[in-house]
Amino acid sequence: MTNRRKFVQSLGLMTSAFSASSLFQQAHAADFNKMLETKQHLSPAQLAEDEDFWAFVQQGYTTSPNIINLNNGGVSPSPRIVQEAVERYNKLSNEGPSYFMWRVLDQGREPLREKLAELAGCDKEEIAINRNATEALNTVIFGIDFKAGDEIIGTKQDYPNMINAWRQRALRDGIVYTQLSFDFPIENDAQIVDAFEKAITPKTKLLHVTHIINWVGQIMPVAKICAMAKKHGIEVLVDGAHTFGLLDFKIPDLGCDYFGTSLHKFLSAPIGSGMLWIKKDKIEKIWPLVCNDKPRGTDIRKFETLGTRSFPIEQGIGEAINFHNAIGSKRKEERIRYLKNYWTTQVKDVPGVKIHTSFKSAYSCAIAGVSIDGMTIAELDSALFTKYKIHTVGIVWENISCVRVTPHVYTRLKDLDKMVHAIKELAAQAKAKKS
Ligand SMILES: Cc1ncc(COP(=O)(O)O)c(C=O)c1O
Incomplete structure (x- = not known):
C-alpha cells in the first residue's frame, strides 16, 4: 500500500462522511444508544415530552447561556461535534491547502452525497452539494430554458431571493411571473391547491412552492400541489429551506421536479451549506449556474463546479447528519x-x-x-x-x-x-x- 493510500485511509478515521469512524461515533454514539435504549417504549410524540432525553441532546450544543436564541428559522447553530469537525478540517486544510483539500478532503464528497441521499430518500446521483438554498434554487431558476411569454406561478409569501430571481428572469427573458397571495394561517389544503390551479394558463410551465413559509411557518400542501401540477404537465420547484432536517419526509414522495434547501437551518450543518435535488431525468436540461465542461451533461456533479470553497464546511455536514440520525427525523x-x-x-x-x-x-x-x-x-x-x-x-x-x-x-x-x-x-x- 502506498503511503498516500495509507494516509487517506487513516484520515478516513476522522472524516465525517465515513460514518463508522466519525467524531460522532467516537464521542456520542454509545451514550445516545444507551439513552435511546431506555426510551424505546416511547413513541416520537411521547418522547417529545421527555426532558431527560432532550437535556441530553441539548448538551450536544454550545449555545450562549446569555441570550435565548429563538431565531433558528434564520440560521441554526451546529452541535459541538460538527464545529469540532469543521475546525479540524480547517486546520488540516491550512497545513497544505491544495493537497489536503483537493486530494484528501475531496475524498469525502461521494460518501457525503450517499449520506445526504439516504436522508433525502433518493438516488445519490440526484444530489448536488452547495452552499445554501439561494444557490440551489437559483441554479434551477436560471438554469431552465424558458421563452418569452412562458409563465411561472409563485406567491408573494415566497422568499425574497427567489422572488428577485424570477423577477430578473422576467426582466431579462420576458417570462411572465405571477404571484398569488395567501392570508395565512390556512387550514384547508384544497384552498391553496385550487388557488394555484386557477392561476394556471396554457402558457404555465412551472410552479414555485415554498414548503414551509418562512414568515409564519405555514406548511404548504406540496405533494397535493405537485399531483395537481402533474395533471397539467407543469413542473414544480420546491423551496425546502425550512423543511429538510425538520419534517420527516422523503423528497421523491413530494412528487416535485426540483428541491433546494439550506443545511444550516434544521439539520444544524455548518453555516454555509446547502443541497440541490433534481429528478434524474431533468438534470440534463438544467444549465449549471457556474459553468462546467459538460453543461448539458446528465451528471449531477456539473452543479458543483463552484471554484474554491470551504471543504471543512462541506465535510462537516456528515457529522450533522450523524447527530440528526441519532435523534431520528x-x-x-x-x-x-x-x-x-x-x-x-x-x-x-x-x-x-x-x-x-x-x-x-x-x-x-x-x-x-x-x-x-x-x-x-x-x-x-x-x-x-x-x-x-x-x-x-x-x-x-x-x-x-x-x-x-x-x-x-x-x-x-x-x-x-x-x-x-x-x-x-x-x-x-x-x-x-x-x-
Ligand atoms: C423559505 C426560504 N428560502 C430560502 C432561504 C435562503 O436560505 P439561504 O440563506 O440558506 O440561502 C431562506 C432563508 O431564510 C428561507 O427562509
Missing part, C-alpha cells in the same frame, strides 16, 4: 413541534396576544408568529431582546406582520417559560397603556 419533528405548541398554547388566550400560525400539526411545526395589540412589530422584537434577552425576528412582509419565534432541539423549556412570561408581561403593559 420523526422524534426531532415531534419535539420541535411540541416546543412551538408549548409556548404558543400558554399565550394564545392572553388578552391582546395574537398567534399568526395554525395550531394543527398538518400546518405548522417549528415556526410561529406572535403580535401584541398596541405594540408595533419592531417594538415587540426590540422589547423581547432588550428586556428579556430573547432573540427573535420582526417580520413585516406583504400581508404578514408578526414577530417570528423558532425553537430548535437545543431549546430548553425554561427558556420558553421566559418567553411566555415576557409575552404576558408585555401584553399586560400594552393593555394598561391603552386604557
